[in-house]
Amino acid sequence: MSEVTVKQLASTVGIPVERLLTQLKEAGISASGADATLTEQEKIQLLGYLRRSHGKDEGAADGAPDQVTIKRKSVSELRVPTAAPRTNPPGSRPAPTPRGGGKTVSVEVRRKRTYVKRADEPATGTTPAPRRQSNDRSRAGRERAAATSAVIDESRRRAALEAMRAEQEARRLAEQEEQERIARAEEVRAEEERRQAAEARRRAEEDARLQAEREAAERQVSKASDTSDVAEAVTDTDVPETPARRTESAKPKKAVKKAAESVEKEKERPVKKVVRKEAAPVRVRDVAAAGRGDYEDVEGAGGGRGPRRRKKSSKPQLQDKHVFQRPTSPVTREVEIPENITVADLANRMSVKASVVIKELFKQGMMVTINQSLDRDTAILVVEEMGHRALVADERDAEGTLLDEMEEQEGQFESLSRPPVVTIMGHVDHGKTSLLDYIRRTRVASGEAGGITQHIGAYHVETDKGTVSFLDTPGHAAFSAMRARGAKVTDIVILVVAADDGVMPQTAEAIQHARAAGVPLIVAINKVDKPEANPDKVMQELTQYEVLTEEWGGDTMMVKVSAKAGTGIDELLDAILLQAEVLELKAPVSGPARGAIVESSLDKGRGPVATVLVQSGTLRRGDIIVSGGEYGRVRAMFDEAGAPVESAGPSIPVQVLGLSGTPNAGDDVITVSDERRAREVAEFRAARSRQSRFDEQRGVSLDQLFTQLKDGEQKAVNLILKADVQGSLEALRESLLKLTNDEVKVAIVASGVGGLTESDANLAVTSNAILLGFNVRADAAARRVVEEKGLDLRYYSIIYELIDEVKQAISGLLSPIVTEEIIGLAEVRDVFRSSKFGAVAGCMVVEGVIKRNNPIRVLRNNVVVYEGALESLRRFKDDVPEVKHGTECGIGVKNYNDVQPGDQIEVFERTERARVL
Structure with a gap:
């Protein structure tokens, strides 16, 4: 390679020039700046330094690659002839295609070959001399050229081989495709032949079936005619029928012969003898009919004549006369009226038709049906209107008898003192459950969803001053019914009011429930430890509901407490027990138990679970109880902590297992002597509840x-x-x-x-x-x-x-609230005719603004004559979206051409607003 500068090398490698200069300096190569040149030897020296600094083998520092990979790709075209249209026998070669026909297939061959350095070559990290390096470089170049040439030859040879193989494979695929096409054609032909054969066979079977049915019909017709002839011949013969003769007539040959003779005789017989058939039915009647009394044998069995119908006397007998005489005066009946009675039952008790009762009710303005239930007052009115006397029925049913017996038994046992039942009431988040937690030394509030109580909790607490039973009721507005039930079974109500919040809506509601139940009230002002607490404000607000504390000269006890710090808890318990002593709470301990359902639930593992607050007597495990429409035997009892107990006395809440279902909260609990009686009372109550629900639904639907x-x-x-x-x-x-x-x-x-x-x-x-x-x-x-x-x-x-x-x-x-707002008013000054829009009104906008896309009304003498939409709105020759006050415009009303001068065009907007409860 030629020499390069430091800047060029840094750009090629992709690193900053400063970093490359630092690496050159660390490798021992002197480079003055970015324009300094680097030789091949210096680059190899830099590469070796970088390899050593990154933990690579020093033997690879010379920069020579360990392996060389050469990739080659060759593309060739192969012409594949198409199959001939005519059918060739299997195994024969297809006929040659005319020149220019067939498909061209492109064959691409990709080859890759890798050369690896031999293991015996020296891998020293020393730098050879320049002359030796030049010789080695030329020798390596020659070897690389030779290797490259060999690779190219090998690639060409392999490409030719692959092309030949591709041509053979294409030819084989074409032959296979042609054979498959021929086989499919043969299968289609065979399937068509099988279908035609099946169709021909089906038509033949259908023809044969029709022919057989026709022949069978003809045989039946001929057989019927022959049988009628034979029957007629037998009827004309007066020879008595004997068993031997019946046996002979059953033989096929003799029957056929006799039938043929009868046919011949019938041909020779005169026509007038046919009238003798009338006597035949009498002679062939079943003799068994005489045994039923329908016929009698007048001449006896040996007379040769069959049974004959008994003749009735034409004169009426005396005992057949109707002796009932219609009364001359109306009959007055005494009708017992229960609490509920249906129209049909009321009509039966008055001995009249149900339609008469329905007609009388229609006169009174009541549309009823025959199965509708009437209350006692309505039934009494109907009975008296129809002239009868109404009596109130005795309602001593199974339930009434049981309750009377319970009252008699309770009076036979001595009443002893019982613990008070205290209900804690108040507003949401005023600390009711936290106050009870401190008394019970538990943390119930931590497990409640949202920190609030969702259902009533019943607990009894053993304190140093005595036993107290607590009912914890929710404070949310939706649980007013639950709080009402809590006030019904309670003796004392503790009204919890937060000192930092004051009297709230549910606080006032709790005061009303306590007064309706007639129980004393104790006010517990909670959260007095807070800095913003103001007990005097709470007492002042309570006076608005006529709750006056003893400090202010009233009769209501008031205690300042803190559920967190425990302040005033002892004073609250003293106030509860003092109030209980004043009330002198007593109940019989012995005898059958009686109580109320505080809560009920359905446990997946235990079944129906009911929380029962015993009010009198003692409830024991194994007792048979009835509650509302449910009954059962007490299989197990648990206290509020989940510990099993054997019995529970007055004012003690327990969880009971064994009921047939979940009773309604607030239902009474009564101990019954036997299970049959408990089932009878429960079924009676369930039927009464079901009937009341049915009547309520029916009444609402009719109204x-x-x-x-x-x-x-x-x-x-x-x-x-x-x-x-x-x-x-x-x-x-x-x-x-x-x-x-x-x-x-x-x-x-x-x-x-x-x-x-x-x-x-x-x-x-x-x-x-x-x-x-x-x-x-x-x-x-x-x-x-x-x-x-x-x-x-x-x-x-x-x-x-x-x-x-x-x-x-x-x-x-809910349907949305639709409001209309008038946004503009235009007065028609003149009307022009247009071939495109029809009548176009020339208007002056006198109020607001006229918009094109809004609905309009046409007013004539302040009376609406048309309501629709605008077809066009123009200002001179331009279409405009809106025209403001004091401007002239042209208005085309859609589908209305009766616009007259002096009319007013009113534009309005409709707005919809969603309704909320």
Whole structure:
């Protein structure tokens, strides 16, 4: 190589000149600057230094490559003849193609050969002398040229070989293709022959079947005629039938001979003898009919005559007369009316047709059906209107009898003091659960979703001052029903109010629940340890709700507490026990247990689990209980910590296993002597609840029938709701049903406690419903159906999010609010005729602005005569998008040519705004 400068070498290598100068200096090569020249020897010396500095072998410092790779590519063309159109026998070569025919195939051969340095060559890192280097270079050049020539020869030889092989392969493929084409043609021909043969065979079979059917029909016709002749001949013969004769007639030959003789006789017989057939049916009647009483044998079996129909007397007998006489005066009946009765049952009790009762109800303005249920008051009115006496039926059914027996048994046992049941109420995030946590020495609040309580918790605490049972209720507005249930079973209400927040809406609602239940109230002002706490402000706000503390001369106890620091907890317990002593709470300890359902849920491993607060008696393991529409035997009981217990006395909450289902929160719990009676009471309650739901749905649909027909079909949002506990489920149902309005209806197709199952998913498919899971999840089968059908499945753990999303979905179904705004008014001064636009109004814009793309109204004497759109808007000869106030313009009204001078053209805009709940 020729000498190069430092700058050129740096540009070739792709590094800065300064860096290359530094490397040259480190390699011991003197270079004054970027314009200094470098010899071949200096470049090799630099390369060796760089290899040594990067850990390479010094033997490779001479810069000679270890191997040389040579690549060659050759392209040639190969002409492949096409197959001849005529058919050649298999194995023969195709006929030659005319000159100029065939296909041209390009054959490209790529070769690569690598030469590696021999191992016996010296690999020293020393630099040879210039003369030796020159000789070595020339010898290496000669060797490289020889190697290159050999490689080129080898490549040409291989290219020729590959071309020959490609030509042979192309010729072989052409022959194979021709053979395959011939074979396919043979298969098509054979298939066509088989199809034609099958078609001919099918036609032959069809012809043979038709011929056989015709012959069979002809044989049946001839046989029928022969049989009729034979029957007639036998009928004309009066010889009695004997078993021997029946046996002979069954023989085929004799029957045929006899039939032939009968035919001959029939030909010779006069025509008038045919009328004797009338006697035949009487003689060949089945004798068994006489045994049923339909016929009687008048002349006896030996008379030769068959049974004959008994003749009835033409005169009516005395006992056949109708002796009922219509009453001359109306009949007054006493009709027992239960709580609910259907129209059909009411008609039966009055001995009238159901249509009469329906007609009477129509007169009173009620459209009913025969199966519709009527309440007691309506039934009494109908009975009295129809002239009968209505009596109230005795309602002592299985449930009433059981309750009466329970009251009698409770009076037989001595009542003893019981612990108080305390309900903690208050607003969201005012520290109710944290206060209870400090008393129980647990951390329940840390496990709650969003830091709030989603369902009622029942606990009993053993303190130094006595036992106290606590009910922790949620503070969110949606759980008002749950708080109401908590106030019904409680003895004392603790109202928790944050000292830094004051009285809130749910605080006022808790005060109302406590007053409705008639229980005393204790105010616990929480978070008094905060710097911004102001207890006096809270007390002042409570006076607005007629809650006056003892410090201010009232009768309500007030305690300042801190759930975090534990301040005032002992004073709060003292106040609770003092209030309990004043109330003198007592209940019988012995005898059958009676209580209430605080909460219920469905556990996957344990089944229905109900939290029962015992109010009287003692509940033991093995007792048979009935709660609402569910019943069962108590298989196991656990306290709030999960420890098993054998019994629970008054005011003690326990978890019960063994019910047939999840009862509703708030249902009563009664101990029954035997399982048969428990099942009877539970089924009666379930039927009554089912009937009430049915009546409610039917009444609503009938009342809204004409409204829906008039206003169109009402939009509906179908929901399938599953929750972890019954209390949360009821609260969610009430909150969602309140979202129904005149345009959109929220319909809860199904609801229940437990996870989402496959049946829920299939129900969502049929009813086009949305699946909502509150603290529950769908199982594998339900998830598979959801994925296959593309259902909308959503999980929630906080009630705010669920209600808000359903509210947004309903808002999307509401029709938008459409408003109109007049933006311009033009007065027509003159009308011109145009061949293109028809009548064109020359106008003056008197108000606002006239826009081309907006809708318009044509006013005549301030009365709208046309509403449409503009076809053209021009200013002189130019089309303009808008014309402002005080400007003349030409307006063409689309599809309207009756514009007159003096009319006004009004331009307006419509705006739509989404409605929200």
